[in-house]
Amino acid sequence: MITKTGNIKIKTERLNLYYGNTHALKDITIKIRANAVTALIGPSGCGKSTFLKTLNRINDLVSSVRIEGGVYLDEKDIYAPGVDVTKLRRKVGMVFQQPNPFPMSIYDNIAYGPRIHGIKDRNSLDEIVESSLRDAGIWEEVESRLEGSALRLSGGQQQRLCIARALAVQPEVLLMDEPTSALDPAASLKTEELMRWLKKKYTVIVVTHNMQQAVRVSDETAFFLNGEMIEAGMTREIFSYPRDRRTRDYIDGRFG
Amino acid sequence: MVRKIKDGLILGTIYLAAFFSVVLLAGIIVYVCVKGIGSVRWSFLTTVSSVLKGTVGIAGNIVNTLYVIILTLVIVIPIGIGSAIWLNEYAGKSRSVRLVEFTTQTLAGIPSVIFGLFGMVFFGTTLGLGYSLLTGALTLTLMVLPLITRNTQEALRAVPDSYRYGAVCMGAAKWYMIRTVLLPSAMPGIVTGVILAVGRIVGESAALLFTAGSGYLLPGSGEGLFHKIMESGGTLAVQLYLSMSKAQYDTAFGIAVVLLCIVVIVNFLTGIFADKLNAALRK
Numbered sequence A: 001m002i003t004k005t006g007n008i009k010i011k012t013e014r015l016n017l018y019y020g021n022t023h024a025l026k027d028i029t030i031k032i033r034a035n036a037v038t039a040l041i042g043p044s045g046c047g048k049s050t051f052l053k054t055l056n057r058i059n060d061l062v063s064s065v066r067i068e069g070g071v072y073l074d075e076k077d078i079y080a081p082g083v084d085v086t087k088l089r090r091k092v093g094m095v096f097q098q099p100n101p102f103p104m105s106i107y108d109n110i111a112y113g114p115r116i117h118g119i120k121d122r123n124s125l126d127e128i129v130e131s132s133l134r135d136a137g138i139w140e141e142v143e144s145r146l147e148g149s150a151l152r153l154s155g156g157q158q159q160r161l162c163i164a165r166a167l168a169v170q171p172e173v174l175l176m177d178e179p180t181s182a183l184d185p186a187a188s189l190k191t192e193e194l195m196r197w198l199k200k201k202y203t204v205i206v207v208t209h210n211m212q213q214a215v216r217v218s219d220e221t222a223f224f225l226n227g228e229m230i231e232a233g234m235t236r237e238i239f240s241y242p243r244d245r246r247t248r249d250y251i252d253g254r255f256g
Numbered sequence B: 001m002v003r004k005i006k007d008g009l010i011l012g013t014i015y016l017a018a019f020f021s022v023v024l025l026a027g028i029i030v031y032v033c034v035k036g037i038g039s040v041r042w043s044f045l046t047t048v049s050s051v052l053k054g055t056v057g058i059a060g061n062i063v064n065t066l067y068v069i070i071l072t073l074v075i076v077i078p079i080g081i082g083s084a085i086w087l088n089e090y091a092g093k094s095r096s097v098r099l100v101e102f103t104t105q106t107l108a109g110i111p112s113v114i115f116g117l118f119g120m121v122f123f124g125t126t127l128g129l130g131y132s133l134l135t136g137a138l139t140l141t142l143m144v145l146p147l148i149t150r151n152t153q154e155a156l157r158a159v160p161d162s163y164r165y166g167a168v169c170m171g172a173a174k175w176y177m178i179r180t181v182l183l184p185s186a187m188p189g190i191v192t193g194v195i196l197a198v199g200r201i202v203g204e205s206a207a208l209l210f211t212a213g214s215g216y217l218l219p220g221s222g223e224g225l226f227h228k229i230m231e232s233g234g235t236l237a238v239q240l241y242l243s244m245s246k247a248q249y250d251t252a253f254g255i256a257v258v259l260l261c262i263v264v265i266v267n268f269l270t271g272i273f274a275d276k277l278n279a280a281l282r283k
């Protein structure tokens, strides 16, 4: 189990998820530390994305999904009746594998979330836009063309823009699903740097295929296989002394 | 070598075909303009035909045409876009959805004179709206509804899911996401639908002759313009048809020129309006 020092931000208890008859998550019990980067690793199709999507309830959009067990954010069950999903998603932001800026200006992309949550005042928006872009390390590159289309940025810039867009609503948790796999190596390194920096303010959970990346950016790692969580703990320990054979085989590159 | 010649021949044929269709289109427009421009005098545009005064004019028909365009669009755009949104974003993939899609497709293939017959009997007689611009506009609504719905639907379908997920992940409610992300992205497709619809509206005579009728008088006042909705009014296309049937070819070509101008202007305005609307939707 992940414990050690620091507060627990998210925990799940015997979480099971079904897509119709497919049992995609099996009895996942995990604790995720605040202000740390947690990496989720495992072969394709093992349920990493599915797990991530239970944390901001974006799975609600898939009609075949059925969920059992509990997911707690700051000790509160996010699947309890009466939970405001808009508020939940404000607290738990998400960044996808393919950068998905909206076809609008850079400014409007960043202002999108704040506007949902009722911020209309131009000065406040200006401030949020600047600070979010700064936090995502892209302010200098786009400062002079905030009104230009976000679609004209490079892939790496688009991804950092999407991170900035997620940060603009001041989330507490940032979910990232293979955020660098569509980027070139230089842009990937930049994004990794950013993740390490972001954990000062946020709790970051990142799905990655790339073992080196997990080692470079994460404090904790959880290994998934066939919908089960096999092992979780400090990244250093998992990669040096994996307890389970399957974990060892996976990080040695024997499968997946 | 043989392959190269073959490729060259095919390419040549394609260019020739493209050239031919452009020339054909340009030729028609030039021909109509040359034949018609002589009739388009100031009095032609600003008076109505009168045997007593000895004038030949289409002012009333111009007003009717604009009236019918606006009235039809005001009715059809909300219905068309609304049903496209429902079909694409809310309804899922049920049997009833396929039925509605099949119906709209079929609706698009029905000859316009049948719409005219239906409109005359149903709107005109059963609903008691008589020969009026409203009856005409309602009839045209049925006719162009598939154009708006289909084009909007295609455009919505082309919007990547990642936009939908992106917006919902920021906490957007579904309708907010549709308004701020989907509709603006789909706007070019919607505009295409509207432009095609305008084309059918201004070109239509069969569906209008027995629904909106062929009245050509100008409304007497501002209030008259309001009452006109329940009065008979022939559009330019209807008048064009009537002029042709009376062998008044000068008038007919004059009307044709004015029609072409109106299509160009309305399409231009539609584009501008869509841009403005887009900016407003995103706020």
Ligand SMILES: Nc1ncnc2c1ncn2[C@@H]1O[C@H](COP(=O)(O)OP(=O)(O)O)[C@@H](O)[C@H]1O
Residues within 6 Å of the ligand: A019, A022, A024, A042, A043, A044, A045, A046, A047, A048, A049, A050, A051, A062, A064
């Ligand atoms: N929308 C869906 N409907 C049905 N099955 C799904 C859906 N999304 C994922 N799955 C299935 O759930 C399992 C886990 O998928 P996923 O979470 O995407 O894995 P990963 O991200 O680790 O590659 C896979 O077997 C996949 O086929």
Ligand SMILES: [Mg+2]
Residues within 6 Å of the ligand: A048, A049, A050, A177
């Ligand atoms: Mg995945």
